[in-house]
Amino acid sequence: MPELPDLVHVEDVLRKTIAGKTITGARTGDPTVLRIMVGEPFPALLVGRRIETVERRGHFMRFGISGGLVVVVNAMLVGRYKLLPHAPGAPKKDPKKDPRALGLALDFEDAPELQYLDDKRMGKVYVARAEDEAKIPIYGGIGLDLMSPAFTRAAFGAAMARRRDQVRAFLMDKSALASIGNAYADEILFAAGLHPKTFCRKIDPPGVDALYESIGRVLTEAIAEIRRRDQPIEIKVRDFLVVRGRDGKPCLVCGTTIRSVRVGAGDACFCPTCQPETRKLFVNWSQLGDRKA
Ligand SMILES: [Zn+2]
Incomplete structure (x- = not known):
């Protein structure tokens, strides 16, 4: 679409x-x-x-x-x-x-x-x-318009806090966010370094920050690029995307082969290295140890 x-x-x-x-x-x-x-x-x-x-x-x-x-x-x-x-x-x-x-x-x-x-x-x-x-x-x-002033970090965090599903399904839920489709869901998750099957509740606050920031940045940059190309409106300009439609090709950041995986009703393209299944980067082990003690 x-x-x-x-x-x-x-x-x-x-x-x-x-x-x-x-x-x-x-x-x-x-x-x-x-x-x-x-x-x-x-x-x-x-x-x-x-x-x-x-x-x-x-x-x-x-x-x-x-x-x-x-x-x-x-x-x-x-x-x-x-x-x-x-x-x-x-x-x-x-x-x-x-x-x-x-x-x-x-x-x-x-x-x-x-x-x-x-x-x-x-x-x-x-x-x-x-x-x-x-x-x-x-x-x-329809949910929060991603280009409107109502799309704040607080509103995004509140919408995400209620979710028990996978992050890609959340991004594409039009009643929560208006609107992200298959292509930009993949681009946003890549920019945030999140595996498409990550459950929303497993993403910690720095991960939510990264996701929120990635939505704004990926969409804004895409709008600028599409405006710059100024093609007839029936043409979808997608050749600048970094993961979507690039499965089987090397990741532009790390060279790992981009893969396609079934997520819910759709297929997601992602880089297994840049978007690992468990994002240890966000886990503060010392803090976890304190909580257990
Ligand atoms: Zn990569």
Whole structure:
């Protein structure tokens, strides 16, 4: 799925391109991807309205629409956003010819066409009244936004203290943290020197500090790199990642072969040397001895 750093770039580009523009047409290739939570027919309920705001919230993209509506997109796995060059005077498109992967297309009078495409059709596009947006599944219950001032060391520590699961599952739990996917979970754990199967309760306060700091640093650096590359929004820029997708290749820090391991429902890439299963570094043996005595 597009992850937070990708979506920050998408948000920047879409805000510049379509914010303030009036929708002249809307289409979908698969009505099951489009969830209309408003008692009005599609596409008439969107046509003639203006895009007022474009805002990323966690891994969701939220479009504020004039007249008190929102369009909220949950891009899963292979979902992607795309802008098509504006073609004034082009013949009207035949919705019957749209591929099923087209979740939603929005046309504008004087801006590129925006498409949300999803080859696996696992993502969802919701159209709702703004007052009902908390009812949108998952979106209504997302956790701490990692780019917001609310993401403090104290808030992170409090969220983690309640966890009995493995650290990678915690990082990827959207109801706790908004939002980390497979790629950046691996990058963050590598930066923190934590094995992906470490249980949250086994991580001591310096380990939590390292994890908190790594989340901020890895995401901020990725955002800067993706902005610098400034690729079209449908392209996921991932070639700068240090562990994700590099299993079988040497670790860039120590040369050990990066491995892939099953963790919960997903696969994690990690370096067995930089991310040992037990992190003795954090254990203060003398203190443990005192406690026993
Ligand atoms: Zn290593």
